[in-house]
Amino acid sequence: xxxxxxxxxxxxxxxxxxxxxxxxxxxxxxxxxxxxxxxxxxxxxxxxxxxxxxxxxxxxxxxxxxxxxxxxxxxxxxxxxxxxxxxxxxxxxxxxxxxxxxxxxxxxxxxxxxxxxxxxxxxxxxxxxxxxxxxxxxxxxxxxxxxxxxxxxxxxxxxxxxxxxxxxxxxxxxxxxxxxxxxxxxxxxxxxxxxxxxxxxxxxxxxxxxxxxxxxxxxxxxxxxxxxxxxxxxxxxxxxxxxxxxxxxxxxxxxxxxxxxxxxxxxxxxxxxxxxxxxxxxxxxxxxxxxxxxxxx
Amino acid sequence: xxxxxxxxxxxxxxxxxxxxxxxxxxxxxxxxxxxxxxxxxxxxxxxxxxxxxxxxxxxxxxxxxxxxxxxxxxxxxxxxxxxxxxxxxxxxxxxxxxxxxxxxxxxxxxxxxxxxxxxxxxxxxxxxxxxxxxxxxxxxxxxxxxxxxxxxxxxxxxxxxxxxxxxxxxxxxxxxxxxxxxxxxxxxxxxxxxxxxxxxxxxxxxxxxxxxxxxxxxxxxxxxxxxxxxxxxxxxxxxxxxxxxxxxxxxxxxxxxxxxxxxxxxxxxxxxxxxxxxxxxxxxxxxxxxxxxxxxxxxxxxxxxxxxxxxxxxxxxxxxxxxxxxxxxxxxxxxxxxxxxxxxxxxxxxxxxxxxxxxxxxxxxxxxxxxxxxxxxxxxxxxxxxxxxxxxxxxxxxxxxxxxxxxxxxxxxxxxxxxxxxxxxxxxxxxxxxxxxxxxxxxxxxxxxxxxxxxxxxxxxxxxxxxxxxx
Ligand code: HEM
Ligand code: HEM
Ligand SMILES: [Fe+2]
Numbered sequence: 001x002x003x004x005x006x007x008x009x010x011x012x013x014x015x016x017x018x019x020x021x022x023x024x025x026x027x028x029x030x031x032x033x034x035x036x037x038x039x040x041x042x043x044x045x046x047x048x049x050x051x052x053x054x055x056x057x058x059x060x061x062x063x064x065x066x067x068x069x070x071x072x073x074x075x076x077x078x079x080x081x082x083x084x085x086x087x088x089x090x091x092x093x094x095x096x097x098x099x100x101x102x103x104x105x106x107x108x109x110x111x112x113x114x115x116x117x118x119x120x121x122x123x124x125x126x127x128x129x130x131x132x133x134x135x136x137x138x139x140x141x142x143x144x145x146x147x148x149x150x151x152x153x154x155x156x157x158x159x160x161x162x163x164x165x166x167x168x169x170x171x172x173x174x175x176x177x178x179x180x181x182x183x184x185x186x187x188x189x190x191x192x193x194x195x196x197x198x199x200x201x202x203x204x205x206x207x208x209x210x211x212x213x214x215x216x217x218x219x220x221x222x223x224x225x226x227x228x229x230x231x232x233x234x235x236x237x238x239x240x241x242x243x244x245x246x247x248x249x250x251x252x253x254x255x256x257x258x259x260x261x262x263x264x265x266x267x268x269x270x271x272x273x274x275x276x277x278x279x280x281x282x283x284x285x286x287x288x289x290x291x292x293x294x295x296x297x
Numbered sequence: 298x299x300x301x302x303x304x305x306x307x308x309x310x311x312x313x314x315x316x317x318x319x320x321x322x323x324x325x326x327x328x329x330x331x332x333x334x335x336x337x338x339x340x341x342x343x344x345x346x347x348x349x350x351x352x353x354x355x356x357x358x359x360x361x362x363x364x365x366x367x368x369x370x371x372x373x374x375x376x377x378x379x380x381x382x383x384x385x386x387x388x389x390x391x392x393x394x395x396x397x398x399x400x401x402x403x404x405x406x407x408x409x410x411x412x413x414x415x416x417x418x419x420x421x422x423x424x425x426x427x428x429x430x431x432x433x434x435x436x437x438x439x440x441x442x443x444x445x446x447x448x449x450x451x452x453x454x455x456x457x458x459x460x461x462x463x464x465x466x467x468x469x470x471x472x473x474x475x476x477x478x479x480x481x482x483x484x485x486x487x488x489x490x491x492x493x494x495x496x497x498x499x500x501x502x503x504x505x506x507x508x509x510x511x512x513x514x515x516x517x518x519x520x521x522x523x524x525x526x527x528x529x530x531x532x533x534x535x536x537x538x539x540x541x542x543x544x545x546x547x548x549x550x551x552x553x554x555x556x557x558x559x560x561x562x563x564x565x566x567x568x569x570x571x572x573x574x575x576x577x578x579x580x581x582x583x584x585x586x587x588x589x590x591x592x593x594x595x596x597x598x599x600x601x602x603x604x605x606x607x608x609x610x611x612x613x614x615x616x617x618x619x620x621x622x623x624x625x626x627x628x629x630x631x632x633x634x635x636x637x638x639x640x641x642x643x644x645x646x647x648x649x650x651x652x653x654x655x656x657x658x659x660x661x662x663x664x665x666x667x668x669x670x671x672x673x674x675x676x677x678x679x680x681x682x683x684x685x686x687x688x689x690x691x692x693x694x695x696x697x698x699x700x701x702x703x704x705x706x707x708x709x710x711x712x713x714x715x716x717x718x719x720x721x722x723x724x725x726x727x728x729x730x731x732x733x734x735x736x737x738x739x740x741x742x743x744x745x746x747x748x749x750x751x752x753x754x755x756x757x758x759x760x761x762x763x764x765x766x767x768x
Contacts, residue, residue: 006451009443009459016460016542020467023546023569027562028471028498034559035490057482061410063348073555075628077704080712093557096489100476101414104493104556108632109334111716133337138721142333142340142347155479162478230717279711 035093042094045194047165048187050156050175055187057159058147058180059103067141069105070114070191082112084276085264089115089197100163110141115192121270123244124235125185135234147181198267210256213281214288224289227282231274240293245271248290255287262286303382306663308389312369313656315397317745319361320649322404324738326354331731335724344408352419353407358644359417359507361400366652367511368396368435371458373659374518375439378455379446384438392434399427411481415496417503418472422483425473432469436462453534457514460542464506472499490558498549505545508643509611512651513580516608519655520584523600529586537579544573551622554631563624570622577615584608599674603654606682610646614639629704634723635696638689645685645737653677653744660748664755673747680740687733695726 005012048056059065072082074090083089091114096102120128127134130148132141153175160167175183214220229238235245242248251258262283265273274283333339333347340346372383383389402424406412411421420428439462443455472495474486485492517534521527528534550558550566584605588594594601617639620626630636661668668674702722705713 006456007449009440009451009455012451012456013440013459013463016456017463017467019539019543020460020464020546022543023548024467024498027547027550027565028495031494031559031562032491035494036488060412060414062346063352063410063412063414065414066348066351069632071556073628075555075704077706077712080706080710081703081716091557093490096493096557099489100487100492101485102489102492102496103414104553106416106552106632107636136717138717140334140337140720142337142342144342144346146342155482158478159482159484162476163484231715276711277715279707279713280709281707 036097040092040094041097042092042195044196045095045097047098047163048190050153050160050167050171051178051183051186052190053159053163053165053187054151054153054156054175054178054180055183055185056103058184059187060101062144064113065103065105066107067105067109069108069112070102071104072112072114078112080276083115083192083197084273086197092195095192095195098163098165110139113188113191115197117189117191117193118198118268119272121244122185122189124270125188126181127234127244129181129184137230144181144184147184148179151175151178151180151183153178210259212255212259212284212287212291214284215255217288220285220288221292222289223282224285224287224292227278227286228289231278232286235270240290249293251290251294255291258287258290259283304376305383305386305389306373308383308386308393309369309373309659310663311390311393312365312372312396313659315393315400316362316365316369316652317656317748319357319365319400320652321741321745323354323358323362324734324741326350326357328731328734328738330354331727331734335727335731343410349408349410349412352412352416353404355417356403356407356419357400359503360403362652363507363511363648365396365400366655367461367507367515368392370515370655370659371435371439371511374454374514375442375458378448378452378518379443380448381442381446384441384445388434388438392431392438395427395431395434399424399431402427406481409481413473413475413483413485415472415485415492416500418469418496418499421481422473422475422477423480425469428469432462432466436466452518453528453531453538454514454518456538457510457517460538461506461510461514464502464510464542468499468502468506472496490556493553493556494550494558494562497552498546501549501552502545504643505542508648509545510542512607512611512648515651515655516580516584516604519600519658520587520604523604523654523658524588524591524594524598526587526591529583529589533579533583537576537583540579541573541576544569544576548573548622551627554622554624554627567622567624570619574615574619578612581608581612581615599671599678600654600658602675602678603650603657606678607647607650607654610642610650614643614647617642629700630696633696633699633703634692634726635700638692638696641685641692642689645681645688650681653681656748660751661755664752666751666755669747669750669754673743677740677743677747680736680743684733684735684737684740687736688730691726691729691733695723698726699723 005015071091072078072089079086079088079090124135128136130145131143132139156175157167157172214224232245235243236248237243240247240249261271263273263275263280265271278286329339330347330350333350372389376382403420406421406424407419412419413421439458443451475483476486477483487495517528547569548566550562551570554563554567585608588601588605595605621630621636621639657668657674699719699722702714702719707713
């Protein structure tokens with residue numbers, strides 16, 4: 001049979017097309033029936049507002065997806081890092097139904113952003129996008145200061161219509177006069193927030209007495225200083241005097257209370273949780289450092 | 298070829314010339330983005346930031362350098378294997394012109410940020426339409442040449458060419474389906490996990506139909522031509538061909554392991570990826586066995602070196618790929634630098650080595666002369682392989698180290714390293730990779746110099762004239 005094919009280009013072509021279509025049908029066409037099935041729907045997941053959609057389009061224009069992914073895998077380390085404090089904060093199929101195109105990405109040069117919404121206060125993003133190294137000194141993320149330019153809203157409505165997203169005139173008007181950076185931050189703050197993964201978060205292993213194992217141990221404070229500079233200074237200031245975050249030099253709380261704040265974060269107030277990324281020991285070291293500077297003006 | 302053939306190689310020359318230019322652009326941009334990852338000050342917003350340059354790098358490499366050379370070589374090979382002239386020289390000339398237009402438009406629009414965001418399908422819809430026209434012209438011209446052939450039996454290279462023509466057409470049309478909202482902006486026709494699954498059906502099979510079947514067509518044609526030994530087993534070639542194009546299409550989801558697409562799609566992808574070792578290695582072994590008794594050519598014939606190293610890297614690539622498709626291993630190395638290590642062993646070690654060999658074979662024949670310097674060709678070879686190995690090996694080590702750090706946990710279940718701690722560990726490796734890229738760039742300059750000198754020493758009438766005159 002094959003010998004015959006070698007003399008019949010048209011049949012060879014058609015047969016090749018058929019052979020290609022078998023795997024295509026099973027693994028590409030058929031899954032349309034299962035993916036985004038109504039049973040996978042998540043009620044809380046909402047389409048993008050005009051401002052968020054413009055932000056998303058800038059994300060696409062700038063190719064942020066070349067460095068950032070947007071899917072948290074159901075792996076211990078992925079969930080701990082990118083949906084901290086939760087056990088089931090990994091990405092669900094129903095979360096992406098409004099994503100045309102998807103922005104899952106294939107490379108994590110930077111961290112995953114699927115659950116970035118609400119992790120930081122807006123002010124942090126504005127500073128970080130303009131000058132990433134000012135917030136995270138060794139970052140290699142490019143500066144996007146030019147996003148302070150005005151947003152072009154001339155086709156916003158056409159975009160909303162093309163995607164079939166609901167919108168109000170008020171929302172459209174709200175886009176006018178905004179900068180591209182405003183749109184970007186609005187988009188980032190929406191990401192991952194449509195499902196209550198934070199509420200599902202477990203309290204974390206905060207049982208037992210919260211006593212600083214490094215109390216009175218100078219070495220703990222030295223390492224704590226380094227950790228503070230890497231993780232906290234961007235918001236609380238190099239001298240603990242406060243910036244995006246509150247001043248830490250005059251805290252009136254016990255070390256145990258401070259530990260809980262740092263470990264679990266202050267949800268929606270813009271204080272990220274550090275329990276999963278730093279762990280108990282390092283959090284105590286930072287506290288040793290903060291305590292060592294208590295009362296400084 | 299005793300008879301007057303009337304072959305025309307003018308478009309082949311044109312495609313090879315332009316593909317080398319685009320290859321140079323791709324590597325220059327590759328080196329630039331490698332440095333941007335260690336020196337973020339090298340981003341010059343808005344046009345020259347990493348996020349816009351990386352797609353330019355991949356598009357220039359795959360479409361400019363890869364497809365450009367394939368088009369030139371396919372025209373050459375098809376005429377020889379069918380013993381018929383190009384069906385329409387006019388169309389072929391137009392195709393060369395349109396090809397360059399598309400690549401220039403691609404470069405400009407990508408830098409301006411017009412971008413569909415899907416990997417290897419970034420170009421916006423008006424350019425997609427031009428690409429479709431380009432591909433239809435190419436397909437019709439090659440197929441009509443085959444229809445009018447004077448040699449009844451079609452050699453294996455022609456099957457791979459036919460599969461490429463059909464495969465690329467199907468993939469490109471489906472994955473680029475979109476909803477335009479303006480001349481420079483469109484949205485994908487598919488949403489969320491569906492879109493991801495279509496994208497990686499496309500992305501993975503772009504590897505099959507652009508980075509595998511065309512270089513194989515070239516390998517099967519030029520290896521015997523360059524070494525004087527026939528392909529070891531025709532039968533093995535047939536079986537490998539059909540099983541390769543059958544299996545590839547099942548495996549796209551190995552780019553989506555652990556993501557929210559259905560488990561069974563992932564499992565099928567994993568299984569078929571492992572099965573793919575067989576047809577892939579059939580070509581590798583076919584190449585090796587052809588060299589039986591001729592291994593001394595690895596020393597004496599610089600072209601043999603390019604081909605045999607090329608097929609060897611293909612062999613390694615098709616063992617590494619299936620390993621990456623296993624869920625447990627993917628959980629570890631997915632998203633890390635391991636993957637660019639894999640990509641560039643294939644792109645530099647397999648695809649580019651085969652293309653270099655094809656060009657070295659063709660240029661002296663097309664210009665009726667001898668290669669300017671075999672010594673320089675050898676220098677090119679060793680520098681290119683060195684640069685590539687530095688790239689891939691440093692990235693594999695980097696990938697494993699980063700994966701280990703990202704997954705490390707403390708006794709209380711918390712993560713041992715912050716993201717930034719893992720990132721700063723990558724910088725030394727990224728410096729090394731950039732160094733490997735510079736070495737590769739130097740090798741490319743040597744190659745280009747050698748080709749220019751060869752062309753200058755030749756005459757415009759090459760093999761066509763010779764074939765017409767001689768017995
Ligand atoms: C030696 C010259 C080259 C250098 C220095 C270089 C550098 C790079 C860099 C830095 C990236 C981004 C990696 C990342 O995301 O972390 C990349 C991606 C890529 N390059 Fe190259 N490149 C070179 C040559 C080529 C060539 C010749 C080809 C194709 C024929 C190619 C194909 C690709 C592809 C397909 C990707 C995307 C990989 C992915 O998504 O994982 N590169 N390259
Ligand atoms: C049996 C054959 C092969 C298999 C099963 C295979 C498997 C894979 C897998 C599983 C990945 C995803 C890695 C990850 O993101 O975790 C991958 C990526 C990739 N492979 Fe292969 N591979 C094969 C051959 C090749 C060949 C011959 C090339 C030619 C250059 C190639 C080029 C690529 C590229 C460009 C990517 C990156 C895609 C992206 O993320 O943008 N592969 N491969
Ligand atoms: Fe693949």
